[in-house]
Amino acid sequence: MIARTAFEQILKEYDEKQLEAARELRERREQIEREVPRLKEIEDEIAGLSVSEAISRISGKALPGSYKDQLASLRAEKDKVLSEAGFTEDDLNAHYECEKCRDTGYVGNELCTCFKERVTNILYDQSNIKEILKEENFGTYSFKYYPEGEALDAAKNALQKAESFIRDFSRSEDNLFITGAAGVGKTFLTNCIAKELLDQGYFVVYLSAIRLFDILSDVTFGSFRTGSEGASSEFVKKHIYDCDLLIIDDLGTEMVNSFTATQLFNCVNERILGKKHTIISTNLSLKQLQDNYSERIFSRIANKYTFIKLLGNDIRMTKKLEEN
Numbered sequence: 001m002i003a004r005t006a007f008e009q010i011l012k013e014y015d016e017k018q019l020e021a022a023r024e025l026r027e028r029r030e031q032i033e034r035e036v037p038r039l040k041e042i043e044d045e046i047a048g049l050s051v052s053e054a055i056s057r058i059s060g061k062a063l064p065g066s067y068k069d070q071l072a073s074l075r076a077e078k079d080k081v082l083s084e085a086g087f088t089e090d091d092l093n094a095h096y097e098c099e100k101c102r103d104t105g106y107v108g109n110e111l112c113t114c115f116k117e118r119v120t121n122i123l124y125d126q127s128n129i130k131e132i133l134k135e136e137n138f139g140t141y142s143f144k145y146y147p148e149g150e151a152l153d154a155a156k157n158a159l160q161k162a163e164s165f166i167r168d169f170s171r172s173e174d175n176l177f178i179t180g181a182a183g184v185g186k187t188f189l190t191n192c193i194a195k196e197l198l199d200q201g202y203f204v205v206y207l208s209a210i211r212l213f214d215i216l217s218d219v220t221f222g223s224f225r226t227g228s229e230g231a232s233s234e235f236v237k238k239h240i241y242d243c244d245l246l247i248i249d250d251l252g253t254e255m256v257n258s259f260t261a262t263q264l265f266n267c268v269n270e271r272i273l274g275k276k277h278t279i280i281s282t283n284l285s286l287k288q289l290q291d292n293y294s295e296r297i298f299s300r301i302a303n304k305y306t307f308i309k310l311l312g313n314d315i316r317m318t319k320k321l322e323e324n
Protein backbone atom coordinates (compact mmCIF):
# COMPACT_ATOMS: atom_id res chain seq x y z
CA MET A 1 0.00 0.00 0.00
CA ILE A 2 1.23 3.46 -0.85
CA ALA A 3 0.64 4.80 2.63
CA ARG A 4 2.68 2.16 4.35
CA THR A 5 5.53 2.48 1.89
CA ALA A 6 5.66 6.21 2.43
CA PHE A 7 5.91 5.95 6.18
CA GLU A 8 8.47 3.19 6.06
CA GLN A 9 10.45 5.13 3.53
CA ILE A 10 10.74 8.18 5.73
CA LEU A 11 11.75 6.20 8.82
CA LYS A 12 14.37 4.43 6.76
CA GLU A 13 15.63 7.67 5.29
CA TYR A 14 16.41 9.06 8.72
CA ASP A 15 18.19 5.85 9.75
CA GLU A 16 20.24 6.03 6.59
CA LYS A 17 21.07 9.71 7.01
CA GLN A 18 22.53 9.00 10.45
CA LEU A 19 24.51 6.01 9.23
CA GLU A 20 25.78 8.05 6.30
CA ALA A 21 26.94 10.89 8.59
CA ALA A 22 28.76 8.38 10.79
CA ARG A 23 30.35 6.64 7.81
CA GLU A 24 31.48 9.95 6.32
CA LEU A 25 33.02 11.00 9.62
CA ARG A 26 34.89 7.70 9.95
CA GLU A 27 36.34 8.00 6.47
CA ARG A 28 37.29 11.65 6.91
CA ARG A 29 38.86 10.85 10.26
CA GLU A 30 40.96 8.05 8.74
CA GLN A 31 42.14 10.34 5.97
CA ILE A 32 43.03 13.12 8.44
CA GLU A 33 44.94 10.69 10.67
CA ARG A 34 46.89 9.45 7.64
CA GLU A 35 47.81 12.98 6.58
CA VAL A 36 48.31 14.37 10.08
CA PRO A 37 49.89 11.57 12.15
CA ARG A 38 50.63 14.03 14.96
CA LEU A 39 46.89 14.60 15.53
CA LYS A 40 46.32 11.34 17.37
CA GLU A 41 49.27 12.00 19.70
CA ILE A 42 48.01 15.47 20.54
CA GLU A 43 44.54 14.16 21.25
CA ASP A 44 45.97 11.44 23.49
CA GLU A 45 47.98 14.03 25.39
CA ILE A 46 44.89 16.23 25.80
CA ALA A 47 42.94 13.20 27.02
CA GLY A 48 45.77 12.39 29.44
CA LEU A 49 45.66 15.90 30.83
CA SER A 50 41.91 15.72 31.27
CA VAL A 51 42.31 12.52 33.26
CA SER A 52 44.90 14.16 35.55
CA GLU A 53 42.58 17.11 35.94
CA ALA A 54 39.71 14.83 36.97
CA ILE A 55 41.90 12.93 39.42
CA SER A 56 43.15 16.11 41.02
CA ARG A 57 39.60 17.41 41.32
CA ILE A 58 38.50 14.24 43.11
CA SER A 59 41.59 13.90 45.32
CA GLY A 60 41.77 17.60 46.12
CA LYS A 61 45.44 17.76 45.14
CA ALA A 62 46.30 20.86 43.16
CA LEU A 63 47.56 20.46 39.60
CA PRO A 64 50.85 22.01 38.64
CA GLY A 65 50.34 25.59 37.50
CA SER A 66 51.55 24.69 34.03
CA TYR A 67 48.46 22.51 33.39
CA LYS A 68 46.40 25.22 31.69
CA ASP A 69 49.32 26.38 29.58
CA GLN A 70 50.02 22.84 28.46
CA LEU A 71 46.40 22.34 27.48
CA ALA A 72 46.27 25.64 25.59
CA SER A 73 49.47 24.89 23.74
CA LEU A 74 48.27 21.40 22.77
CA ARG A 75 45.02 22.86 21.44
CA ALA A 76 46.89 25.50 19.51
CA GLU A 77 49.16 22.86 18.06
CA LYS A 78 46.14 20.78 17.08
CA ASP A 79 44.65 23.73 15.20
CA LYS A 80 47.99 24.38 13.55
CA VAL A 81 48.69 20.84 12.32
CA LEU A 82 45.14 20.55 11.07
CA SER A 83 45.16 23.82 9.18
CA GLU A 84 48.62 23.15 7.72
CA ALA A 85 47.15 20.03 6.14
CA GLY A 86 44.10 21.98 4.96
CA PHE A 87 41.60 20.78 7.58
CA THR A 88 39.61 22.48 10.32
CA GLU A 89 38.43 21.38 13.75
CA ASP A 90 34.95 21.01 12.23
CA ASP A 91 36.21 18.23 9.95
CA LEU A 92 36.52 16.07 13.07
CA ASN A 93 32.78 16.30 13.72
CA ALA A 94 29.94 14.45 12.04
CA HIS A 95 28.12 16.55 9.47
CA TYR A 96 24.37 16.23 9.53
CA GLU A 97 21.91 17.37 6.94
CA CYS A 98 20.03 18.95 9.84
CA GLU A 99 22.25 20.10 12.69
CA LYS A 100 19.22 20.86 14.86
CA CYS A 101 18.19 17.22 15.27
CA ARG A 102 21.42 15.58 14.07
CA ASP A 103 19.28 13.70 11.55
CA THR A 104 17.29 11.88 14.19
CA GLY A 105 14.08 13.75 13.34
CA TYR A 106 13.59 14.67 16.98
CA VAL A 107 14.69 17.54 19.18
CA GLY A 108 14.01 16.22 22.65
CA ASN A 109 10.54 14.73 22.42
CA GLU A 110 9.42 17.12 19.72
CA LEU A 111 9.50 16.39 16.01
CA CYS A 112 12.12 18.48 14.24
CA THR A 113 10.95 20.94 11.58
CA CYS A 114 13.01 19.07 8.96
CA PHE A 115 11.03 15.94 9.70
CA LYS A 116 7.70 17.71 9.46
CA GLU A 117 8.68 19.21 6.15
CA ARG A 118 9.72 15.83 4.87
CA VAL A 119 6.42 14.26 5.85
CA THR A 120 4.50 17.10 4.31
CA ASN A 121 6.45 16.68 1.10
CA ILE A 122 6.06 12.96 1.01
CA LEU A 123 2.34 13.03 1.66
CA TYR A 124 1.87 15.89 -0.72
CA ASP A 125 4.15 14.51 -3.40
CA GLN A 126 2.04 11.46 -3.69
CA SER A 127 -1.16 13.28 -4.30
CA ASN A 128 0.75 15.66 -6.55
CA ILE A 129 -0.41 18.49 -4.35
CA LYS A 130 2.57 20.80 -4.84
CA GLU A 131 1.74 21.21 -8.52
CA ILE A 132 -1.94 21.55 -7.69
CA LEU A 133 -1.29 24.28 -5.10
CA LYS A 134 0.50 26.35 -7.72
CA GLU A 135 -2.80 26.47 -9.60
CA GLU A 136 -5.32 26.29 -6.79
CA ASN A 137 -4.85 29.09 -4.28
CA PHE A 138 -6.55 32.30 -3.18
CA GLY A 139 -4.76 34.08 -6.01
CA THR A 140 -6.67 32.03 -8.56
CA TYR A 141 -9.93 31.69 -6.64
CA SER A 142 -12.80 32.98 -8.73
CA PHE A 143 -16.50 33.55 -8.21
CA LYS A 144 -17.19 33.44 -11.92
CA TYR A 145 -18.22 29.78 -11.83
CA TYR A 146 -20.99 30.41 -9.33
CA PRO A 147 -24.34 31.45 -10.77
CA GLU A 148 -25.85 34.69 -9.39
CA GLY A 149 -28.07 34.20 -6.37
CA GLU A 150 -27.91 31.42 -3.86
CA ALA A 151 -24.78 29.75 -5.23
CA LEU A 152 -22.79 32.97 -5.49
CA ASP A 153 -23.84 34.03 -1.99
CA ALA A 154 -22.80 30.65 -0.63
CA ALA A 155 -19.40 30.92 -2.35
CA LYS A 156 -18.79 34.40 -0.94
CA ASN A 157 -19.81 33.23 2.50
CA ALA A 158 -17.48 30.23 2.18
CA LEU A 159 -14.56 32.44 1.23
CA GLN A 160 -15.19 34.67 4.23
CA LYS A 161 -15.26 31.72 6.60
CA ALA A 162 -12.09 30.30 5.05
CA GLU A 163 -10.33 33.62 5.47
CA SER A 164 -11.28 33.97 9.11
CA PHE A 165 -10.28 30.34 9.71
CA ILE A 166 -6.79 31.24 8.47
CA ARG A 167 -6.65 34.60 10.24
CA ASP A 168 -7.57 33.08 13.62
CA PHE A 169 -5.67 29.84 13.10
CA SER A 170 -3.09 30.33 15.82
CA ARG A 171 -5.57 31.34 18.52
CA SER A 172 -8.86 29.60 17.71
CA GLU A 173 -9.88 25.96 17.96
CA ASP A 174 -12.03 26.14 14.88
CA ASN A 175 -12.59 23.31 12.40
CA LEU A 176 -14.34 23.30 9.04
CA PHE A 177 -16.89 20.94 7.61
CA ILE A 178 -17.26 21.67 3.92
CA THR A 179 -20.21 20.10 2.13
CA GLY A 180 -21.55 20.26 -1.38
CA ALA A 181 -22.12 18.14 -4.46
CA ALA A 182 -19.23 16.94 -6.61
CA GLY A 183 -17.47 19.67 -8.52
CA VAL A 184 -18.68 22.73 -6.60
CA GLY A 185 -15.17 23.66 -5.46
CA LYS A 186 -14.76 22.00 -2.06
CA THR A 187 -11.30 20.66 -2.81
CA PHE A 188 -10.30 23.92 -4.44
CA LEU A 189 -11.26 25.86 -1.33
CA THR A 190 -9.44 23.34 0.89
CA ASN A 191 -6.34 23.69 -1.27
CA CYS A 192 -6.44 27.46 -0.92
CA ILE A 193 -6.48 27.11 2.86
CA ALA A 194 -3.76 24.44 2.84
CA LYS A 195 -1.48 26.57 0.68
CA GLU A 196 -1.88 29.61 2.89
CA LEU A 197 -1.12 27.72 6.11
CA LEU A 198 1.75 25.73 4.58
CA ASP A 199 3.28 29.03 3.47
CA GLN A 200 2.97 30.28 7.05
CA GLY A 201 5.01 27.27 8.17
CA TYR A 202 2.25 25.16 9.68
CA PHE A 203 2.38 21.40 9.57
CA VAL A 204 -0.46 20.41 7.27
CA VAL A 205 -1.36 16.83 6.43
CA TYR A 206 -3.69 16.28 3.53
CA LEU A 207 -5.30 12.90 3.07
CA SER A 208 -8.20 11.58 1.12
CA ALA A 209 -10.57 9.67 3.38
CA ILE A 210 -9.59 6.48 1.58
CA ARG A 211 -5.92 7.03 2.33
CA LEU A 212 -6.56 8.05 5.90
CA PHE A 213 -8.41 4.83 6.69
CA ASP A 214 -5.83 2.86 4.77
CA ILE A 215 -3.06 4.20 7.02
CA LEU A 216 -5.08 3.78 10.19
CA SER A 217 -5.93 0.21 9.32
CA ASP A 218 -2.27 -0.54 8.57
CA VAL A 219 -1.37 0.73 11.99
CA THR A 220 -4.23 -0.97 13.80
CA PHE A 221 -3.73 -4.35 12.21
CA GLY A 222 0.02 -4.17 12.53
CA SER A 223 0.92 -4.67 8.89
CA PHE A 224 3.72 -2.14 9.27
CA ARG A 225 7.31 -3.36 9.04
CA THR A 226 7.80 -6.21 11.50
CA GLY A 227 9.32 -5.15 14.76
CA SER A 228 8.57 -1.48 14.35
CA GLU A 229 4.82 -1.38 14.88
CA GLY A 230 5.32 0.65 18.02
CA ALA A 231 7.47 3.21 16.26
CA SER A 232 5.15 3.32 13.27
CA SER A 233 1.97 3.84 15.22
CA GLU A 234 3.74 6.47 17.26
CA PHE A 235 4.77 8.06 14.00
CA VAL A 236 1.30 7.95 12.50
CA LYS A 237 -0.19 9.25 15.71
CA LYS A 238 2.25 12.14 15.62
CA HIS A 239 1.17 13.07 12.14
CA ILE A 240 -2.48 12.25 11.88
CA TYR A 241 -3.45 13.12 15.42
CA ASP A 242 -0.97 15.91 16.15
CA CYS A 243 -0.35 17.86 12.93
CA ASP A 244 -1.45 21.52 13.00
CA LEU A 245 -4.06 20.97 10.33
CA LEU A 246 -5.45 17.67 9.11
CA ILE A 247 -7.46 17.76 5.93
CA ILE A 248 -9.70 14.79 5.29
CA ASP A 249 -10.83 15.08 1.72
CA ASP A 250 -13.88 13.39 0.26
CA LEU A 251 -15.22 11.72 3.36
CA GLY A 252 -17.84 9.19 2.33
CA THR A 253 -15.95 7.82 -0.68
CA GLU A 254 -14.33 5.15 1.48
CA MET A 255 -16.01 1.91 2.48
CA VAL A 256 -17.92 2.76 5.61
CA ASN A 257 -18.01 0.07 8.28
CA SER A 258 -17.71 -0.11 12.03
CA PHE A 259 -13.92 0.10 11.78
CA THR A 260 -13.90 3.33 9.78
CA ALA A 261 -16.66 4.80 11.94
CA THR A 262 -14.65 4.14 15.10
CA GLN A 263 -11.41 5.38 13.55
CA LEU A 264 -13.07 8.55 12.32
CA PHE A 265 -14.50 9.23 15.74
CA ASN A 266 -11.15 8.64 17.44
CA CYS A 267 -9.37 10.87 14.99
CA VAL A 268 -11.91 13.70 15.16
CA ASN A 269 -12.16 13.42 18.92
CA GLU A 270 -8.40 13.24 19.62
CA ARG A 271 -7.84 16.29 17.51
CA ILE A 272 -10.54 18.26 19.27
CA LEU A 273 -9.08 17.29 22.65
CA GLY A 274 -5.60 18.22 21.45
CA LYS A 275 -6.92 21.58 20.17
CA LYS A 276 -5.74 20.78 16.65
CA HIS A 277 -7.58 21.97 13.57
CA THR A 278 -9.29 19.65 11.11
CA ILE A 279 -11.03 20.26 7.82
CA ILE A 280 -13.40 17.63 6.48
CA SER A 281 -14.80 17.91 2.99
CA THR A 282 -17.60 15.68 1.83
CA ASN A 283 -20.46 15.13 -0.59
CA LEU A 284 -22.50 13.78 2.27
CA SER A 285 -25.31 15.75 3.82
CA LEU A 286 -25.46 16.10 7.57
CA LYS A 287 -28.26 13.57 7.64
CA GLN A 288 -26.10 11.06 5.76
CA LEU A 289 -23.19 11.71 8.09
CA GLN A 290 -25.41 10.87 11.01
CA ASP A 291 -26.82 7.76 9.31
CA ASN A 292 -23.58 6.40 7.83
CA TYR A 293 -21.21 6.95 10.72
CA SER A 294 -22.45 7.39 14.24
CA GLU A 295 -24.41 9.70 16.42
CA ARG A 296 -21.34 10.56 18.47
CA ILE A 297 -19.31 11.65 15.42
CA PHE A 298 -22.24 13.70 14.26
CA SER A 299 -22.51 15.42 17.62
CA ARG A 300 -18.76 16.16 17.85
CA ILE A 301 -18.78 17.66 14.39
CA ALA A 302 -22.03 19.55 14.89
CA ASN A 303 -20.63 21.17 18.04
CA LYS A 304 -17.05 21.83 17.10
CA TYR A 305 -17.05 22.54 13.37
CA THR A 306 -17.99 25.57 11.32
CA PHE A 307 -20.16 24.55 8.40
CA ILE A 308 -19.54 25.66 4.87
CA LYS A 309 -21.95 24.67 2.15
CA LEU A 310 -21.09 25.16 -1.48
CA LEU A 311 -23.73 25.15 -4.19
CA GLY A 312 -23.83 25.49 -7.94
CA ASN A 313 -22.93 23.60 -11.07
CA ASP A 314 -20.09 21.18 -11.54
CA ILE A 315 -17.15 23.56 -12.07
CA ARG A 316 -14.92 20.89 -13.55
CA MET A 317 -17.55 20.23 -16.18
CA THR A 318 -17.95 23.93 -16.89
CA LYS A 319 -14.18 24.34 -17.27
CA LYS A 320 -14.00 21.36 -19.61
CA LEU A 321 -16.79 22.79 -21.72
CA GLU A 322 -14.97 26.14 -21.87
CA GLU A 323 -11.76 24.46 -23.01
CA ASN A 324 -13.48 22.74 -25.93
Ligand SMILES: [Zn+2]
Nearest residue numbers: 098101112114
Ligand atom coordinates in the same frame (compact mmCIF):
# COMPACT_ATOMS: atom_id res chain seq x y z
ZN1 LIG B 1 16.03 18.15 11.86
